[in-house]
Amino acid sequence: MTPDPPGLCRAWLDSGGERYESRGVRSAEDPMPVDEDTLFRVASVSKLITGAAITALGVDVDSAVRDHLPDFRLADADAAGRITVRDLLTHRAGFAPDVNKDRLADELDAGALARAVADLAVAPQISPPGRYYGYSNAGFMVLARIVEVVAGEPFEHAARRLVLEPAGMRRSTYFTDEAVTHPVALGHGGEPPRVLRPWGRSRARNGQGGLMTTARDLIAFARYTLADPGPAWEPLADGFDQGSHVGVAWNVFDLPGGGRAAGHAGHTKGYTARLTLLPDSGRAFVILANSENAGPFLDRETAAALGLPAEPEHEFLAAPDVRDHLGVYTDGSDQIRVDGVPDGVVLSEQGLGRVRFIAPDEGRADHGLLVRFLREDGRVSHLRLAGKLLRKVS
Incomplete structure (x- = not known):
């Protein structure tokens, strides 16, 4: 609270x-x-x-x-x-x-x-x-x-x-x-x-x-x-x-x-x-x-x-394929590591924690934070946390 x-x-x-x-x-x-x-x-x-x-x-x-x-x-x-x-x-x-x-x-x-x-x-x-x-x-x-x-x-x-x-x-x-x-x-x-x-x-x-x-x-x-x-x-x-x-x-x-x-x-x-x-x-x-x-x-x-609408309820994917999402991302100042867990991924940045997926490249972190993985030429190239954009470096 x-x-x-x-x-x-x-x-x-x-x-x-x-x-x-x-x-x-x-x-x-x-x-x-x-x-x-x-x-x-x-x-x-x-x-x-x-x-x-x-x-x-x-x-x-x-x-x-x-x-x-x-x-x-x-x-x-x-x-x-x-x-x-x-x-x-x-x-x-x-x-x-x-x-x-x-x-x-x-x-x-x-x-x-x-x-x-x-x-x-x-x-x-x-x-x-x-x-x-x-x-x-x-x-x-x-x-x-x-x-x-x-x-x-x-x-x-x-x-x-x-x-x-x-x-x-x-x-x-x-x-x-x-x-x-x-x-x-x-x-x-x-x-x-x-x-x-x-x-x-x-x-x-x-x-x-x-x-x-x-x-x-x-x-x-x-x-x-x-x-x-x-x-x-x-x-x-x-x-x-x-x-x-x-x-x-x-x-x-x-x-x-x-x-x-x-x-x-x-x-x-x-x-x-x-x-x-x-x-x-x-x-x-x-x-x-x-x-x-x-x-x-x-x-x-x-x-x-x-009178703005509330965030809709989401159904989470039970076992998403996250192999391409794993790695290290940077915005030029900070780095975030993405590790896999059975029902999603975990972000290394303090306070973000686990991400559960509602679509193959989209999920919600703790506190409802919007998380998206972006692709170039079919491969994950970037991570976006709400508005923050990071490039995959490894």
């Missing part, structure tokens, strides 16, 4: 207006209450702001990255020349997605983003550009750098001018020295929950997941986007699951009986977040928690708030 987060804020938007519901505290050490104006880190929900900035600047999604960043380099020079803005927005650029994940938390100068993108020169390809969905934080670093170059100002200033201010997101910020002038929920982990330190993070990561915002501001962003979505939800590429596609950073899912759900999840050290819209009925739901363990709870709350 997932423990309750120390602090939680829910927000709804529908034809009746907006409403908020909060409970808990900003910090287990200093128990002041959270409310709709408390700042939370929202992790990858930040990608929606980066995508909106790309749209606001009129960047052609089919332009090559090198049209905007002529010095863009990867370990595979040919791939670097072929990757487009569309590939970045839809997580199909194919290069190692997290080579920059350990950048120093005190890297706060204005040159941090440019250095991080330059450091991708050593990033290997996990798949050819445009071929497979593989969730990429590094790809959104590159998009943030494109915003910076096209706008002619630091990414954070451009995002504020192009998106945050027009949307009425008055408290939202990427900077901790601005955040501390407002009520802030501190991130927690463990059981019982404890405050996680350090709190800072590299400025280079702001475009992929550095926004600090409130439930009220995210409802303002939802209202702003629903009023004039532009290309936000247009299908730029297929998503990682059946009946899904990726728009301008939005994950869009077809709903049974018609309609769509569009949104993004966020998960980072100490925090989880969800922003979900129903574009065809003008509804939205936001839920923010200052706990890194609250993801499944937030998913259930979102489904209940918006």
Whole structure:
């Protein structure tokens, strides 16, 4: 059972207006209450702001990255020349997605983003550009750098001018020295929950997941986007699951009986977040928690708030043939070993455990995580864990 987060804020938007519901505290050490104006880190929900900035600047999604960043380099020079803005927005650029994940938390100068993108020169390809969905934080670093170059100002200033201010997101910020002038929920982990330190993070990561915002501001962003979505939800590429596609950073899912759900999840050290819209009925739901363990709870709350369908029950194959699935897979930073057991496979990464198959190349790991094995020329070549893509190396 997932423990309750120390602090939680829910927000709804529908034809009746907006409403908020909060409970808990900003910090287990200093128990002041959270409310709709408390700042939370929202992790990858930040990608929606980066995508909106790309749209606001009129960047052609089919332009090559090198049209905007002529010095863009990867370990595979040919791939670097072929990757487009569309590939970045839809997580199909194919290069190692997290080579920059350990950048120093005190890297706060204005040159941090440019250095991080330059450091991708050593990033290997996990798949050819445009071929497979593989969730990429590094790809959104590159998009943030494109915003910076096209706008002619630091990414954070451009995002504020192009998106945050027009949307009425008055408290939202990427900077901790601005955040501390407002009520802030501190991130927690463990059981019982404890405050996680350090709190800072590299400025280079702001475009992929550095926004600090409130439930009220995210409802303002939802209202702003629903009023004039532009290309936000247009299908730029297929998503990682059946009946899904990726728009301008939005994950869009077809709903049974018609309609769509569009949104993004966020998960980072100490925090989880969800922003979900129903574009065809003008509804939205936001839920923010200052706990890194609250993801499944937030998913259930979102489904209940918006009437989203539950995960269907599956029949598992009794004795799947997994010989071609076994081996070692990498995403350029991490490795996962796949070993066989009588009713499926076991993944070496902590917390994933056993995978039971519902089809020859598709299964569910612990906690319902979607697992797919992808094939090239009839042989298993890649493993996808939800959105994470890994290449088979042995």
